[in-house]
Each structure stands twice: as structure tokens, then as C-alpha cells.
Amino acid sequence: MRRFKIVIVILVSLCIIPVCFSSVLGEIPTVFTPINRSGDAASGLGMRRGINIGNALEAPQEGVWGVYIEDDYFRIIKEAGFDTVRIPIRWSAHAESYPPYRIYDDFLQRVDHVVSKALEQNLITVINVHHYEEIMYDPEAHRERFIAIWRQIAEHYKDYPETLYFELLNEPSYNLVDRIWNELVEETVKVIRESNPTRKIIIGPTRWNSVYKLEALKLPDDENIIVTFHFYTPFEFTHQGAEWVSPSPPIGRKWIGTEGEKKQIRDELDIAVKWARKHGNITLFMGEFGAYSKADMDSRIRWTSFVVKEAEKRGIAWCYWEFCSGFGAYDPVTGRWREGLLNALVSSKHYVSVETDAGSILGAGWYEEGSYATIRVVETSIGFPVTSVFDHFEGLRPEDRLIDTGVVELYVDGPRVIKAVWRKDYTLLLGTVAAVCVIAVVAVFLYRSRVKTK
Structure with a gap:
């Protein structure tokens, strides 16, 4: 048995x-x-395809958000096929809080080093005022300080190559409403022009640089102005699982590339293009776009590739968010590009x-x-x-x-x-x-x- x-x-x-x-x-x-193959870029500027080195100099202190800018990053970016780098900077954390609002020398020297390394690679280099949160909530109290910071930046970099661009402020929002922002733009541009009469200045609308606020943006009469907007549509996809968003969009949404999904992106880009044509063919710069790493990689690749190609068809220069952090196209641990994302950005x-x-x-x-x-x-x-x-x-x-x-x-x-x-x-x-x-x-x-x- x-x-x-x-x-x-x-x-x-x-x-x-x-x-x-x-x-x-x-x-x-x-x-x-x-x-990996570079495609055509449509913009009339030398600035066409860029990438942000985010979470570094706009952190409270460089490195605390996991990114410290290495000199070799700029060679890596250039050799991959990019012509532009945007360097977000939190000047407000490194300047006096009382008149004359002096920028600290050690921080200015660090920015000098980073900017010089970018320019050495013949990259168009965009520096901005980033994460100046105080001015968003109390713009009148920080107006004088904001202008003083820009006066110092402009004077300090007045003899730098014309390939160094200034961007006034990242994503004006909250209490920095259209009327106050337009007044601040006019005043700040005048201050910059005292020492930099022809340097490119980048300006964006309120509501976090939304295309839906372009109509409210009033620009100075200046032929060297570029208008920026940021693009994270659909937000529920690009920011799923983002820890800094409350409530955070749930993880699991895909971007397949259906006709409805593609139409949503085309329609929003067309808002910017129609506005630019209406106002004399103003040069457009999509200064940020990207999908967070909590989304599945295939969807991120499809979305990124489609946004890039639709922007280029419309002559819009762009700058991917970002190089080597949560949205990163580059893996600093392996020292290699994430090939799918890189191809989405530079392949035809x-x-x-x-x-x-x-x-x-x-x-x-x-x-x-x-x-x-x-x-x-x-x-x-x-x-x-x-x-x-x-x-x-x-x-x-x-x-x-x-x-x-x-x-x-x-x-x-x-x-x-x-x-x-x-x-x-x-x-x-x-x-x-x-x-x-x-x-x-x-x-x-x-x-x-x-x-x-x-």
C-alpha cells in the first residue's frame, strides 16, 4: 500500500x-x-534642445537633494546632442535679507564655476531665479530684494558671452498675480538692460508658467525677449506618485498615445503657438517638461518622444526636466543615459x-x-x-x-x-x-x- x-x-x-x-x-x-540619432530641430534660435540640471543649485544647499553638479556633466550633455542647459538657482537662499541684499561671494563663485564649465562646452546656458518662495506669497515685501538680486547678477555677468541667457523667475504663482508680475517684469528688465543691453531675457506667465496665462502676460518692447512655458500635461500622468504634490496622483496611469491623448497635447501646444503669432512671432521656449519616475518607463518614453516632436514641428525650443534626479534621463550611479529617454529626446x-x-x-x-x-x-x-x-x-x-x-x-x-x-x-x-x-x-x-x- x-x-x-x-x-x-x-x-x-x-x-x-x-x-x-x-x-x-x-x-x-x-x-x-x-x-541614438539626432533629428531636426525647428527653432530659429541656436537654443533648440536642452536639459535642466535640476535639484542642485536650487536646493537649499547644493547636494542636499541628491545632486551636486560635476564638471563632466556638461561634456556628457553636449556629446549626447543637446545644445542648451538650464541651471535653476536659488539665489534667495544665498543673499542678505536686508539692503543692499548682497549675494554671498562663495555662492557666486560656485555659480561662476558651473556657468563657465557649461559655456566651455559651447552650450547655451540659462540661469534663473528659482524657488524664491517668499516672493510668491508676499511679492510687495520682496520686490526690492528681487530687483537688487537681478541688478547684481546682471552687473556680474555683463561681460560673459551672449550665449548666457537670463530667466527672470521660475513659475510665478500664488499671490504673485498677473498685475504685480507684469509690473515687476517691466521694472526688472529695465534694471538688467542698464548693464546688458542685448542679452536674451526669458520671461514666463503666472500660474506656474501655464500656457493658459499667456494672454495675461505683458512684455516690454524688446526684441531680445523669449517667452517660456512649462508643460506637464496630463498632470495626473506626469506627476503620479510625486511626493511633493498633495494630493499625489495615484500610481499606475499609462500614456499609450491614443488619439485623445495626442490631441490634448497638440491643443495645449497650439495655445502657445497661436499666442506667439498673434504677438509678432515671439520666440517660445518650453523650459520644463517631463514625466516622473513612478510612471512606467514605456509610457514615459512614448509621452516624451511625442511632446518633443510636436514641439519641434511648431518651432518651439525645449528643455527637458531633468538630467539626473527623479525625472532624470541620465543615471548618475551607472554613469549612463537611460537610452529610451535619451532617444525620446534626441532621436527623429x-x-x-x-x-x-x-x-x-x-x-x-x-x-x-x-x-x-x-x-x-x-x-x-x-x-x-x-x-x-x-x-x-x-x-x-x-x-x-x-x-x-x-x-x-x-x-x-x-x-x-x-x-x-x-x-x-x-x-x-x-x-x-x-x-x-x-x-x-x-x-x-x-x-x-x-x-x-x-
């Missing part, structure tokens, strides 16, 4: 092991090969990806606009005794070409994502169970026959 029980245990185990093994086989990752190609719950898919990656991406399911039937059988692709469009079972050619006119749908086939499992039952019955019969003969 004991031998009979052992036989049954072995038979059951033989049924279970293939099922477990099948689940492991289903975890083969999607394959893609990013290609579009990203094609496939979602799948089983099997292995070939063909995802980067493709030229107007081409076809061949997507192929490596094996259309996998697993034992429960088999996953490829059924169909979801997300195909009329212009796509279905070549064979598990093979499709996708027309690439932007980021594309499709899903490979699988169904479960229990035929082998049922056959295995039936075989086990037959063996068990035979074993019982033989055992009883043997007992009777004794």
Missing part, C-alpha cells in the same frame, strides 16, 4: 511541475533596440512597443515616421500542460498590415503601442489528468488483483 501511495504522489507531482515551469516561461521580456524616430502577458515578442523599438514596424510573436503556443495560445493583437488600425498569425506590420506615424492577447488552452492539462486517472485506476486494479491472489 505504501508503494501505491508513493506512485500516486509522483504522478501528481509530474502534473504540477510543468504548470510551474510554464509560468516562468511566460516572463520573457519584450525585446527592443533603441537607436518614434517608439513602438508591445504589451504582452505571455510569450516573447520581437520588433519593438525605434522607427522612422512613415515606415512599418514588423512585430512578431516568437512562439504562438507556449506552456505545458496549460498552454497559452496567441489569439490576436489589440490596437491595430486600418493602415496596419496583418501578415500571418502572430505577425503584423504597424504603420508608424507617431508612438505606437499594441497588445498581444493570449487565451488559455486546457487540452493538454485535461489529457494529462485523464492519463493520470487511467494509470491510477490500473494501479488500483493491479494492487487488488495481487492481494486476492495471496
Whole structure:
């Protein structure tokens, strides 16, 4: 009897092991090969494609937010295909709180070093006033100090190359309303022009540099003004899981690239373009855009690539947020770019990806606009005794070409994502169970026959 029980245990185990093994086989990752290639940039400025070195000099102290600017960063940025770097700076934390509001020498020397290293790489270098939170809540009390800080910055850098640009203030908001901001812009630009008559000055609207507040922005009569806006649409996607946002958008939202999703981005960019044309073709600069690392990487790549290409089609210069922190395109630990994000920023190609719950898919990656991406399911039937059988692709469009079972050619006119749908086939499992039952019955019969003969 004991031998009979052992036989049954072995038979059951033989049924279970293939099922477990099948689940492991289903975890083969999607394959893609990013290609790093610079595309065309449409802006009339030398400033076209940039990146922010955020969370460094705009932190309360450089390094406390995890980023200390290394000299080699600027070479890395330049060689990757960028022509511009934006350096956010919290001057207000390094200046006296009483007249004449002197900027501390040691901090100014540190900024000098960083700016010089950027300019040595022939990068257009944007410095701004960043995280001056006090002026947002009490603008009248900080008006004099803000202007004094800019007077010192302008005087100090007056002999620097014209490729050093000034940006007045990052994301004016809260009590710094349109009327007060417009007055402050006019007064500050006059002060800067005393020592820098032709330097580029970047100015943005209120409500965190929103395109929806461009109409309220009043600009000085100055041909060297650039207008900036920031772009994080849809916010629920780009800021999901962001710890500094309250309430924080829930994690898990994807950006697939549906017609509705793409229209939302195009419409918002068009607001900026129409405003710029209405006011004499003012040069536009998308000074910040990016998706936080809590979003899935494929969605971040698709969103970034689409925003970049739509901005460039409209002649909008841009500056990705940011280099090597929570939104970072560069990994400072490995010393390498996150290739998918880098390609999204500097490649002329579009990203094609496939979602799948089983099997292995070939063909995802980067493709030229107007081409076809061949997507192929490596094996259309996998697993034992429960088999996953490829059924169909979801997300195909009329212009796509279905070549064979598990093979499709996708027309690439932007980021594309499709899903490979699988169904479960229990035929082998049922056959295995039936075989086990037959063996068990035979074993019982033989055992009883043997007992009777004794």
C-alpha cells in the first residue's frame, strides 16, 4: 500500500511541475533596440534642445537633494546632442535679507564655476531665479530684494558671452498675480538692460508658467525677449506618485498615445503657438517638461518622444526636466543615459512597443515616421500542460498590415503601442489528468488483483 501511495504522489507531482515551469516561461521580456540619432530641430534660435540640471543649485544647499553638479556633466550633455542647459538657482537662499541684499561671494563663485564649465562646452546656458518662495506669497515685501538680486547678477555677468541667457523667475504663482508680475517684469528688465543691453531675457506667465496665462502676460518692447512655458500635461500622468504634490496622483496611469491623448497635447501646444503669432512671432521656449519616475518607463518614453516632436514641428525650443534626479534621463550611479529617454529626446524616430502577458515578442523599438514596424510573436503556443495560445493583437488600425498569425506590420506615424492577447488552452492539462486517472485506476486494479491472489 505504501508503494501505491508513493506512485500516486509522483504522478501528481509530474502534473504540477510543468504548470510551474510554464509560468516562468511566460516572463520573457519584450525585446527592443533603441537607436541614438539626432533629428531636426525647428527653432530659429541656436537654443533648440536642452536639459535642466535640476535639484542642485536650487536646493537649499547644493547636494542636499541628491545632486551636486560635476564638471563632466556638461561634456556628457553636449556629446549626447543637446545644445542648451538650464541651471535653476536659488539665489534667495544665498543673499542678505536686508539692503543692499548682497549675494554671498562663495555662492557666486560656485555659480561662476558651473556657468563657465557649461559655456566651455559651447552650450547655451540659462540661469534663473528659482524657488524664491517668499516672493510668491508676499511679492510687495520682496520686490526690492528681487530687483537688487537681478541688478547684481546682471552687473556680474555683463561681460560673459551672449550665449548666457537670463530667466527672470521660475513659475510665478500664488499671490504673485498677473498685475504685480507684469509690473515687476517691466521694472526688472529695465534694471538688467542698464548693464546688458542685448542679452536674451526669458520671461514666463503666472500660474506656474501655464500656457493658459499667456494672454495675461505683458512684455516690454524688446526684441531680445523669449517667452517660456512649462508643460506637464496630463498632470495626473506626469506627476503620479510625486511626493511633493498633495494630493499625489495615484500610481499606475499609462500614456499609450491614443488619439485623445495626442490631441490634448497638440491643443495645449497650439495655445502657445497661436499666442506667439498673434504677438509678432515671439520666440517660445518650453523650459520644463517631463514625466516622473513612478510612471512606467514605456509610457514615459512614448509621452516624451511625442511632446518633443510636436514641439519641434511648431518651432518651439525645449528643455527637458531633468538630467539626473527623479525625472532624470541620465543615471548618475551607472554613469549612463537611460537610452529610451535619451532617444525620446534626441532621436527623429518614434517608439513602438508591445504589451504582452505571455510569450516573447520581437520588433519593438525605434522607427522612422512613415515606415512599418514588423512585430512578431516568437512562439504562438507556449506552456505545458496549460498552454497559452496567441489569439490576436489589440490596437491595430486600418493602415496596419496583418501578415500571418502572430505577425503584423504597424504603420508608424507617431508612438505606437499594441497588445498581444493570449487565451488559455486546457487540452493538454485535461489529457494529462485523464492519463493520470487511467494509470491510477490500473494501479488500483493491479494492487487488488495481487492481494486476492495471496
